[in-house]
Amino acid sequence: MATILKADKLRVEYRSREMRQATKVALAGLDLEVHAGEVFGFLGPNGAGKTTTMNVLLGFVQPTTGAASLFGIDVRQPIARQRIGYLPELTYYYKFLTAEELLRFYAKIFGLARGEADKRIDTLLKLVELEHARKRPIKSYSKGMQQRVGLAQALINNPDLLILDEPTSGLDPLGRMKVREIIQRLKNEGKTVFFSSHELGEVETVCDRIAIIHQGELKVIGRVDEIRKPRHANLEQAFLEIIGFQAQLNP
């Protein structure tokens, strides 16, 4: 299977403001591969390095050493993001734009022709159930509606790779179900989904493979069954064991 996303000995260091520590290591030599068509879960406790990894993949942060690529293109090239969709954890968009205008703006950046953009916008607004509010400014939207706008903008270019940062965070059960449905649909269409989440129940349900990262280091990567079964536990217990939480409880 083709490798869609690749991180090769990725290391990210931040200069610490405290005098005693010279640098803070956010990622320590991360090696990661995501293949085409799979749903990949990226797990870890808070501060593990998940968001830093995503920031590197999206070109927000330069790695100190190592490299990352999307579809074989270095992530530092803007063209690497031509075929991806990104949904950040906190979804805020231009309050003075309507949902339709926002999607049209992003469609222009992706270089979609006017007609194609119109069709995509209609389809996506129906998918996220914002058809009735397409002409209203986003500042009048509820939180749930803003999340759905976020999902729509992530899908505007019909991406081959979808990067989701905690997509169900703050959603009610109905919203979470809809997100799961969309992820499943994308998988059925042969798209690749790379997402981080704290909802291990969901991860167990939808993911083909997962990786667990802790303190900047990759602890384990593989299929959910491969990680869970040897430990004779569910994913949550396996997760806690892998990050060393059980060892802390039972020294």
Add this chain to the structure above:
Amino acid sequence: MKNIFAVAGVVIKELYRRKDFYVLFIVTIVLCLVMASVNIFNDDKIVRYLKEICLLLVWLSSLVIAITTTARQIPAERENRTLLPLLAKPLSRTQLILGKFFGCWFACGLTLLCFYVFFAALAASREHQLPVLDYVQAATLHWFMLGIVVAIALLGSLVFAAPSSNSTICFVVVGGIMLVGRHLDQVALTLNEPMRGITQVIYFIIPHLEIFDVRDLIIHNWPLIHWNFFGLALVYALVYTTVFLTGACLVFRRKPVN
């Protein structure tokens, strides 16, 4: 280029959906009409004071719009977290900066168009003449000057933490250049070294924005500026705009976005 103009389009939409421009435009109109209604020795042909007041208000309003609109672009994107989904698109940081610049600059151009049309109508109602070319020259020079100001404010928004501090510094710098920029070399002669040398260097380095302020020529009906010098002034503006924009792009490349 499409990316740049897409970003610029959003900036322009923001300007006409905010109230800043409308408030300043209406204030300008009201003040000018009040001034125009004043009876000065029963003479209704007196017009230059009105032109001066109107142009002063136009200049102040345009600077307020240019600086405040530009100063909040990047900080607002950061604060509202709209920067992340934007840069997650196939849009380079340079394109984003250029898009913001062109958006702010074109937005300033549209506001200037409205202001100068009002000014022309007001002047023509008294003078019964419409020197279109003179006004076109003045408006174009004004617009290009605002291009330099927008570029300065954009660079400032990446260097200074808060939009308010950036705006204040920009107003002070622009105001200072407009008022004393032309005379800095004379001021330098009155100082001792090393301040004399520093002042002279500043004199040659700063963009001389006062060159673009041709209000006196418009108010007092002086002939057109020679087109060669007009063109050179535009080139001068483009050079400085490019310098500041290049600085902004270089600074933004190194800045973390989150």
Add this chain to the structure above:
Amino acid sequence: MTSPRTYLLLLTALLVLGFGLAADLQPQFRAWRGSRTQGDIFQVLLGDSRRMFANEFYVKADAYYHSGFYPTIFDNNEAFKTAHMAEDTGAVKSSNHGEEASFMGPPRDWIDAFGRHFFPDRHTHLDEGGPDDDLSSSDQVREILPWLKLSTDLDPQNVQNYTVTAYWLRERMHKTAEANQVLLEGLRENPGSCDILFELGRLYEESYQDTNRAQNVWQAAAQNWRPINSEDDAKYANDFIFEKISTALGELERSRSHWPLALAWFQAAQKVSRTPEALQIWIDEMKTNMASATNTPVALPR
């Protein structure tokens, strides 16, 4: 639970109490305000700094007179110490020196040379056609009037504002009624001002052809005039206005062939004049006329 009616009654009671208190304190408040009740809006808002603003607007009027070609504080303004618009009225002594058109000097560098194409670069006067050199539009001098009016409003005690404004209204704009109004307003603010009375007399004589009224006003001016003992420009100005008043009265009497009166006025003018020899010519003429004519006795001035 308190009913809405109670709230209404309470509100009414408070209103009545407030109103009564305000009415009771009003006389005391009037006593507190002091001089603030006497000044106009500019006096109240700006205090004595209004004179600074008045001066700035006066200079602005002169800048308009030059269509914007005017020195800044950084330029050599020796040729602009006295406003040209006032100098041209003949009302003030000029303290200008040097070439009017060269206050900027030669270009100091390429920036200065380039920048000079973007602001007014020629010395012109509005009453001489302005930048277009169009003498048919010399009434463009109207453009200085708003700034003179503003200067007058801000500093009513500056007599020169009134006389300069009246001069341009009358001489170039042919707005005699407005000029008359300005001078009368100036007289209200500066009772007995010799400069304003003289200008008023000129207006009556030249524009209304009312020599009797002009004579009355000039005589009032002459009666109000007092010599001062300093040696600076103030003494010159004070003597100069008396010279003009006396000369004008002398001319008037001369036109009526009242030679003794005319002689008396010219001699009075000669006492304060800095160019007495010029007046001597007139005096000699009066004496010649007196010698060859018989005059009806007329009441002499004081």
